Amino acid sequence: xxIILEAKNIKKVYYSSAGKVEGVKDISLSIEKGKxxxxxxxxxxxxxxxxxxxxxxxxPTSGRVLMSGTDFxxxxxxxxxxxxxxxxxxxxxxxxxxxxxxxxxxxCMPLKLDGKRPDKDYFxxxxxxxxxxDKLKKYPSELSGGEQQRVAIARALMARPEIVFADExxxxxxxxxxxxxxxxLRECSKKMGQTVVVVTHDLEIARHSDIVFHIEDGLLVQ
Amino acid sequence: xxxxxxxxxxxxxxMKKKITIPVFLVLCVSFSFLIFINSLMGSxxxxxxxxxxxxxxxxxxxxxxxxxxxxxxAEGYEGxxxxxxxxxxxxxxxxxxxxxxxxxxxxxxxxxxxxLTAGRWPEKEFEIAMEADELLALGYLDETGQTVSLATxxxxxxxxxxxxxxHKYTVVGIIKEYTDIWASDAGENTGLLNAVITTDExxxxxxxxxxxxxxxxxxxxxxxxxFMKFEKEKTQTIRDDLEKLGRKYxxxxxxxILIENxxxxxxxxxxxxxxxxxxxxYMLGLSDMVRSYSVxxxxxxxxxxxxxxxxxxxxxxxxxxxxxxxxxxxxALTLTLKMIVFSGSxxxxxxxxxxxIFGEVLLWSGAVAATKYCIYxxxxxxxxxxxxxxxxxxxxxxxxxKNAAVYFICICFxxxxxxxxxxTEKLIVDRNKENSWATYRIVALxxxxxxxxxxxxxxxxxxxxxxxxxxxxxxxxxxxxGYPGAEMLYVTEDAGYTExxxxxxGIDIEGFVNGDLIIVCVPVSEKEDHVIATGKEKLKxxxxxxxxxxxxLLLNGDIETTVEVCYVPETMYIRDGLADVPGxxxxxxxxxxxxxxxxRKDKVGYFIYAYYDGQADAVTVDRTVAALCKxxxxxxxxYRAQNxxxxxxxxxxxxxxxxxxxxxxxxxxxxxxxxxxxxRQSMTKKYMILRSLGMxxxxxxxxxxFEAFICGIVSLIGxxxxxxxxxxxxxxxxxxxYENAVNICACIxxxxxxxxxxxxxxxxxxxxxxxxxxxx
Numbered sequence: 001x002x003i004i005l006e007a008k009n010i011k012k013v014y015y016s017s018a019g020k021v022e023g024v025k026d027i028s029l030s031i032e033k034g035k036x037x038x039x040x041x042x043x044x045x046x047x048x049x050x051x052x053x054x055x056x057x058x059x060p061t062s063g064r065v066l067m068s069g070t071d072f073x074x075x076x077x078x079x080x081x082x083x084x085x086x087x088x089x090x091x092x093x094x095x096x097x098x099x100x101x102x103x104x105x106x107x108c109m110p111l112k113l114d115g116k117r118p119d120k121d122y123f124x125x126x127x128x129x130x131x132x133x134d135k136l137k138k139y140p141s142e143l144s145g146g147e148q149q150r151v152a153i154a155r156a157l158m159a160r161p162e163i164v165f166a167d168e169x170x171x172x173x174x175x176x177x178x179x180x181x182x183x184x185l186r187e188c189s190k191k192m193g194q195t196v197v198v199v200t201h202d203l204e205i206a207r208h209s210d211i212v213f214h215i216e217d218g219l220l221v222q
Numbered sequence: 223x224x225x226x227x228x229x230x231x232x233x234x235x236x237m238k239k240k241i242t243i244p245v246f247l248v249l250c251v252s253f254s255f256l257i258f259i260n261s262l263m264g265s266x267x268x269x270x271x272x273x274x275x276x277x278x279x280x281x282x283x284x285x286x287x288x289x290x291x292x293x294x295x296a297e298g299y300e301g302x303x304x305x306x307x308x309x310x311x312x313x314x315x316x317x318x319x320x321x322x323x324x325x326x327x328x329x330x331x332x333x334x335x336x337x338l339t340a341g342r343w344p345e346k347e348f349e350i351a352m353e354a355d356e357l358l359a360l361g362y363l364d365e366t367g368q369t370v371s372l373a374t375x376x377x378x379x380x381x382x383x384x385x386x387x388x389h390k391y392t393v394v395g396i397i398k399e400y401t402d403i404w405a406s407d408a409g410e411n412t413g414l415l416n417a418v419i420t421t422d423e424x425x426x427x428x429x430x431x432x433x434x435x436x437x438x439x440x441x442x443x444x445x446x447x448x449f450m451k452f453e454k455e456k457t458q459t460i461r462d463d464l465e466k467l468g469r470k471y472x473x474x475x476x477x478x479i480l481i482e483n484x485x486x487x488x489x490x491x492x493x494x495x496x497x498x499x500x501x502x503x504y505m506l507g508l509s510d511m512v513r514s515y516s517v518x519x520x521x522x523x524x525x526x527x528x529x530x531x532x533x534x535x536x537x538x539x540x541x542x543x544x545x546x547x548x549x550x551x552x553x554a555l556t557l558t559l560k561m562i563v564f565s566g567s568x569x570x571x572x573x574x575x576x577x578x579i580f581g582e583v584l585l586w587s588g589a590v591a592a593t594k595y596c597i598y599x600x601x602x603x604x605x606x607x608x609x610x611x612x613x614x615x616x617x618x619x620x621x622x623x624k625n626a627a628v629y630f631i632c633i634c635f636x637x638x639x640x641x642x643x644x645x646t647e648k649l650i651v652d653r654n655k656e657n658s659w660a661t662y663r664i665v666a667l668x669x670x671x672x673x674x675x676x677x678x679x680x681x682x683x684x685x686x687x688x689x690x691x692x693x694x695x696x697x698x699x700x701x702x703x704g705y706p707g708a709e710m711l712y713v714t715e716d717a718g719y720t721e722x723x724x725x726x727x728g729i730d731i732e733g734f735v736n737g738d739l740i741i742v743c744v745p746v747s748e749k750e751d752h753v754i755a756t757g758k759e760k761l762k763x764x765x766x767x768x769x770x771x772x773x774x775l776l777l778n779g780d781i782e783t784t785v786e787v788c789y790v791p792e793t794m795y796i797r798d799g800l801a802d803v804p805g806x807x808x809x810x811x812x813x814x815x816x817x818x819x820x821x822r823k824d825k826v827g828y829f830i831y832a833y834y835d836g837q838a839d840a841v842t843v844d845r846t847v848a849a850l851c852k853x854x855x856x857x858x859x860x861y862r863a864q865n866x867x868x869x870x871x872x873x874x875x876x877x878x879x880x881x882x883x884x885x886x887x888x889x890x891x892x893x894x895x896x897x898x899x900x901x902r903q904s905m906t907k908k909y910m911i912l913r914s915l916g917m918x919x920x921x922x923x924x925x926x927x928f929e930a931f932i933c934g935i936v937s938l939i940g941x942x943x944x945x946x947x948x949x950x951x952x953x954x955x956x957x958x959x960y961e962n963a964v965n966i967c968a969c970i971x972x973x974x975x976x977x978x979x980x981x982x983x984x985x986x987x988x989x990x991x992x993x994x995x996x997x998x
Contacts, residue, residue: 057914077918077919078918078919081913081918081921082916083916084915084916085915085917090915092914096907096910097911099618099621109915113912113921139618155915
């Protein structure tokens with residue numbers, strides 16, 4: 001199977017009021033194209049930190065991250081931003097939609113940043129799958145949590161990224177909505193052929209994943 | 223007082239430093255600013271008022287041909303405060319110029335603010351006090367202690383012929399300039415005021431000496447002039463009554479306090495800006511405040527307790543802001559006044575309008591309380607579950623309000639900058655114009671002209687920077703046409719006029735030849751204190767302004783249809799047809815043939831305007847001019863005091879504008895910076911989201927720049943739009959009448975745009991933050 005993302009000996013050290021913290025100690029992993037991954041671990045285990053490094057939102061203190069052979073851990077800001085918006089989608093726990101724009105604009109934001117127009121068919125496809133086609137003119141403040149997360153998922157998928165990262169996407173949702181959201185994410189991933197990496201502490205989600213990475217104290221345990 | 227709640231209030235304010243400190247600073251600064259600016263305006267206005275009263279006198283109604291019955295009538299009139307009497311017994315010929323000789327009572331000295339630059343008022347017989355320039359014109363020095371010989375022409379009770387009497391007098395006092403100032407302000411029909419003041423004993427002695435040896439007793443007559451002060455509200459009533467009675471009177475508008483309209487405007491702007499500052503700072507912390515009050519409610523606090531808590535918080539912040547704010551403002555005011563007010567001989571008046579300030583403080587406190595009350599209402603209505611943040615549906619309203627506040631401040635900044643810029647330019651131009659008025663008017667009487675060699679000598683006097691001249695015709699026949707106060711000027715090249723003087727007034731002198739007729743015209747205003755006259759035939763005329771008297775105008779071009787470059791100070795500009803002038807109506811036109819003009823016997827003669835350059839010693843220049851005039855049988859009038867007064871008043875206005883306008887501008891800039899800085903938190907979140915979606919820092923900078931540019935455009939368009947609506951007439955006059963108007967407007971626009979963009983851009987969030995903080 002094609003390796004789409006590879007992390008080699010990545011470490012992340014940061015400093016807080018508590019002193020020096022090793023968020024990620026020494027992790028190496030590979031991600032295959034088209035598969036659904038889960039990274040699980042307790043709170044404070046370093047799973048979100050790992051996700052941020054893999055997705056390019058943060059830089060490792062040492063180590064390399066390669067996507068399709070490209071090492072982006074050394075990219076400058078401009079290049080990294082470009083790379084991220086074209087190749088990586090991200091879904092946050094807090095949704096992180098832009099309150100001053102409507103749903104349509106939120107979804108198309110990554111394309112807008114790239115100076116591109118959305119593909120209408122693809123757009124309709126995504127929004128139809130996620131059930132938010134009738135909510136395009138609404139604002140985030142007018143949507144429920146589940147709806148907001150679905151908008152966030154649509155936004156992550158809009159640029160047809162090779163890989164989608166989701167950081168506790170169901171953390172702010174009730175169980176039923178959470179399950180529905182995850183189902184939709186899986187469905188989209190299958191239909192679009194995208195790789196999905198989800199950070200979660202929910203074992204149920206992990207059970208439905210193709211591969212699970214278990215992280216503890218900044219290290220992969222399996 | 224609920225001490226527990228008070229403690230909570232104190233503790234809460236301490237913890238919420240991010241909001242508390244800016245609010246306290248804004249309260250302190252805005253309160254201090256309120257007092258300082260109001261007091262500064264009041265002090266400058268009062269000082270100016272004193273200065274003008276010292277120059278023009280405190281009287282407001284004068285009866286130049288007063289009778290005893292008039293005096294009694296006036297004294298019994300409602301609103302009468304005090305009045306003085308000037309008795310004019312005749313005149314002294316000073317190189318054929320006639321100056322009044324007579325007595326004044328103490329009340330006139332008081333109400334007229336007559337003062338001495340040296341010496342004392344005469345007390346004994348044959349003692350006089352005299353104006354300096356008249357002494358110089360007679361060939362004497364302007365000093366006390368000397369004996370002067372005066373030839374007087376005294377009024378005879380029995381006949382219309384004056385009695386010639388010459389005697390020696392001791393000069394005991396030098397009077398500050400007033401007769402020409404009063405005459406020019408009140409109109410020349412005030413009758414002769416006394417530039418030579420003596421005592422009743424002197425008049426008695428002269429009477430005795432005249433009658434010594436005479437068979438028929440000659441009784442000297444006097445013309446009494448009453449100059450009175452009435453309550454300001456009554457001056458219009460008494461003028462109406464005097465007109466009904468058919469009595470001649472003069473009105474001294476300079477005696478009244480110039481409560482300029484823009485003082486009230488400034489006060490309103492200050493209130494709006496300071497209240498906006500406080501409200502905006504509170505509003506930006508709204509969601510945090512709402513959340514914490516909602517939490518308190520969720521754990522059992524009643525609405526009443528919540529209201530009490532908010533009241534304590536308001537009081538804890540406001541009271542400390544008021545006390546040091548007041549102290550600081552008073553200190554700053556004292557220091558500033560000393561530095562900036564040019565009052566000349568008048569003491570600077572410190573005027574703190576406590577009543578107005580008290581009213582403004584109530585408004586200001588009310589606004590603070592109202593803002594807090596709004597927060598209280600929102601907090602009471604907020605959900606007590608979930609995240610307890612500002613309800614989602616209200617968040618949209620709150621965000622709209624925040625954006626509106628940003629644009630409101632941008633527009634305020636725009637309009638204040640425009641007001642400051644245009645106001646400053648106008649005052650600078652006015653100041654230069656004041657400087658362009660002649661210091662001396664040198665006249666030859668009896669149809670004679672100023673000899674060329676005398677003119678050349680005058681031009682060469684150190685301290686005289688320029689001269690120009692023309693023939694002058696006095697106004698009687700203008701009155702025949704119903705146009706009092708007009709002057710007719712006849713230009714001749716022999717007069718030695720300088721092209722530059724005419725060009726300075728925007729007059730195209732090309733094509734003028736000797737003998738060209740100039741017609742002076744005065745526009746009719748809404749107040750009907752000016753009239754305009756023009757002619758049917760095409761005559762070469764030119765435009766200018768003479769401030770002495772009733773502000774005549776000279777017109778250029780084809781009189782019937784085109785009036786070019788015709789400028790009346792302060793309000794009006796005429797171009798392309800008289801009917802187009804907004805706010806002015808025009809009387810019918812009069813036409814004077816050239817031969818009519820030349821035939822008039824009351825042609826006064828040829829005169830020169832000479833300009834003092836301000837560098838040389840004024841007294842020396844006065845004396846030199848006086849000596850030259852005496853030598854050449856000319857007489858001169860000095861307008862130095864009025865010119866200096868005019869310049870000083872304009873300077874004062876300029877400083878007031880700069881300080882007050884500048885202060886408001888500074889507050890607005892501070893608000894813009896504060897708004898931008900306080901918005902940073904929400905902007906940081908937006909920044910992180912967009913960055914997580916792949917926006918580069920460069921794109922973010924452009925995005926910021928674009929948003930800053932939008933604010934700049936809002937400032938510019940909003941500022942100009944609002945200014946054009948509020949000051950349409952002033953803007954029109956400015957654009958037409960002022961030479962550099964377009965350039966100034968362009969510069970102002972650039973400044974507004976640049977400053978708005980820079981402030982908004984500099985404060986935008988644009989720094990990298992660790993991504994894991996995004997979720998916090």
